[in-house]
Amino acid sequence: MDTAAGTNEKVGFNSWCPxxxxxxxxxxxxxxxxIRKIGKDDPRRVLHSLKVGLALTLVSIFYYVNxxxxxxxxxxxxxxxxxxxxxxxxxxxxxSKGLNRAFATLLxxxxxxxxxxxxxxxxxxxxxILLGVFVFMLAAMATFSRFVPEIKARYDYxxxxxxxxFSLVAVSSYRAEDLIKLAYQRLSTVAIGVxxxxxxxxxxxxVWAGEDLHMLVAANLDKLACFLEGMxxxxxxxKMESGSLEGKSFxxxxxxxxxxxxxxxxxxxFARWEPGHGRFDFRHPWNQYLKIGAVTRHCACSxxxxxxxxxxxxxxxxxxxxxxxxxxxQAACAEMSKETGKAMVELAASIRExxxxxxxxxxxxxATEAACRVKALxxxxxxxxxxxxxxxxxxxxxxxxxxxxxPIIAEVEELSRLVEFKRx
Numbered sequence: 001m002d003t004a005a006g007t008n009e010k011v012g013f014n015s016w017c018p019x020x021x022x023x024x025x026x027x028x029x030x031x032x033x034x035i036r037k038i039g040k041d042d043p044r045r046v047l048h049s050l051k052v053g054l055a056l057t058l059v060s061i062f063y064y065v066n067x068x069x070x071x072x073x074x075x076x077x078x079x080x081x082x083x084x085x086x087x088x089x090x091x092x093x094x095x096s097k098g099l100n101r102a103f104a105t106l107l108x109x110x111x112x113x114x115x116x117x118x119x120x121x122x123x124x125x126x127x128x129i130l131l132g133v134f135v136f137m138l139a140a141m142a143t144f145s146r147f148v149p150e151i152k153a154r155y156d157y158x159x160x161x162x163x164x165x166f167s168l169v170a171v172s173s174y175r176a177e178d179l180i181k182l183a184y185q186r187l188s189t190v191a192i193g194v195x196x197x198x199x200x201x202x203x204x205x206x207v208w209a210g211e212d213l214h215m216l217v218a219a220n221l222d223k224l225a226c227f228l229e230g231m232x233x234x235x236x237x238x239k240m241e242s243g244s245l246e247g248k249s250f251x252x253x254x255x256x257x258x259x260x261x262x263x264x265x266x267x268x269x270f271a272r273w274e275p276g277h278g279r280f281d282f283r284h285p286w287n288q289y290l291k292i293g294a295v296t297r298h299c300a301c302s303x304x305x306x307x308x309x310x311x312x313x314x315x316x317x318x319x320x321x322x323x324x325x326x327x328x329x330q331a332a333c334a335e336m337s338k339e340t341g342k343a344m345v346e347l348a349a350s351i352r353e354x355x356x357x358x359x360x361x362x363x364x365x366x367a368t369e370a371a372c373r374v375k376a377l378x379x380x381x382x383x384x385x386x387x388x389x390x391x392x393x394x395x396x397x398x399x400x401x402x403x404x405x406x407p408i409i410a411e412v413e414e415l416s417r418l419v420e421f422k423r424x
Contacts, residue, residue, distance in 0.1 A: 082193025092270025100158030112169025
């Protein structure tokens with residue numbers, strides 16, 4: 001009996017062990033493919049990983065070389081920790097965290113020393129009470145300041161480090177024998193870590209948040225243009241009889257634009273910290289990119305409504321009674337869609353190349369003219385009410401897309417004025 005049971009367990013193990021091994025190998029292959037795709041999509045991610053390793057290696061020298069280690073002591077480990085938390089993907093992100101950490105440490109260290117000297121006046125019994133009061137008041141006020149939107153957006157990390165450093169210096173001052181040395185070591189190691197991060201981030205294959213924001217805003221306009229031009233050809237244009245739009249890639253192109261606000265806000269925040277680089281001055285109008293992004297997303301919402309309605313029509317398979325009226329509406333809609341798409345392409349090119357072109361306005365004028373023509377169309381007597389309603393709804397949704405392109409042109413033109421784009 002025992003022998004049989006042992007044999008069954010062995011057989012069961014032997015049966016699923018190969019499956020487990022093959023499944024693990026398959027998952028490792030999928031992981032390797034995913035890692036390869038991430039690196040291939042943006043090689044800068046690989047370079048950033050190497051830069052973090054380089055920064056940690058450089059700052060570790062202060063721990064390995066005896067003269068440097070004796071100058072700072074065991075507090076050198078704070079420099080390593082600073083590199084880990086400060087090093088960011090973009091130069092602006094690294095500057096934001098690095099300067100926040102450095103100035104917060106300096107200010108908190110100075111206030112911590114001041115709190116210690118004030119509390120020492122109260123004597124041995126009163127000192128811990130005063131230190132507790134100081135920690136409570138400053139921690140409470142600093143924490144409340146994090147709810148202020150402007151501070152939350154740009155200095156939230158600095159406020160957190162301020163609370164941490166002040167509490168560390170103020171509380172440890174009650175037991176520490178040489179508080180000034182403690183504060184000096186803390187500030188020195190943070191400065192070393194921040195300086196290492198900044199040098200590595202700026203001088204070794206820098207990734208600029210401002211440039212990424214610039215290209216993102218232009219790419220979003222290209223995505224809207226891809227949808228509109230595709231719709232003008234595949235649905236309203238010559239290929240309208242070829243069948244369903246299901247599976248067409250251009251139908252999904254605009255959707256990432258709808259969720260781009262968080263990325264744009266983050267890049268704009270980091271871009272404000274960056275020094276002048278390439279085509280971008282230190283005081284470059286990054287807020288204008290956010291305005292362009294906002295009106296672009298508004299247009300993407302109108303496109304989403306149009307796409308949803310057309311998808312519904314594709315599923316219903318409506319028949320056409322008044323073919324001539326329908327063809328005229330389709331032709332006008334095709335022109336509206338394609339001309340608006342061309343305007344988007346011109347705007348994206350203007351932003352990308354920093355060269356203003358009035359062609360976008362001409363394309364939009366042609367789209368607006370087509371919208372006026374379609375309003376003047378009169379259906380024949382044999383047209384059904386449903387057919388007229390479908391045409392009216394489609395043209396109305398498309399006209400709204402044309403209309404919301406005007407603010408985009410206005411905002412891009414304002415950017416061209418602020419940045420002084422090249423004029424033809």
